[in-house]
Amino acid sequence: MPARQSKRAPKQTSLKKTSQPKAESPLGSFLSSLGLEKYSITFQAEEVDMAALRHMTESDLKALGIPMGPRKKIILALEPRA
Incomplete structure (x- = not known):
């Protein structure tokens, strides 16, 4: 007797919200x-x-592994403006 195949769609796993970058933060x-x-x-x-x-x-x-270019952009953007 051949094995019966399920007609159900495979379950999709949802990603936890914490694994997604929070652009709204x-x-x-x-x-x-x-x-x-x-x-x-x-x-x-x-x-x-x-x-x-x-x-x-x-x-x-x-130390976090941020490359030089992005590091410079972040540091400059955080400097107080005169």
Whole structure:
């Protein structure tokens, strides 16, 4: 007797919201404004928010694996304007 095939569609697994970058968060919006939204996941994984980011040095960003160009953009964007 041949095996019966199920006519059900395969289940799709949904991604948890925490695994998605949060563009609506202040940090996500900040990174998006610089064209750096792809780094949102890195900051989320390290639990960095805008308050923490303001205290980070270029060395801190380098330790997170952020390349030089994006590091410079972030540091310059966080500098107080005269």
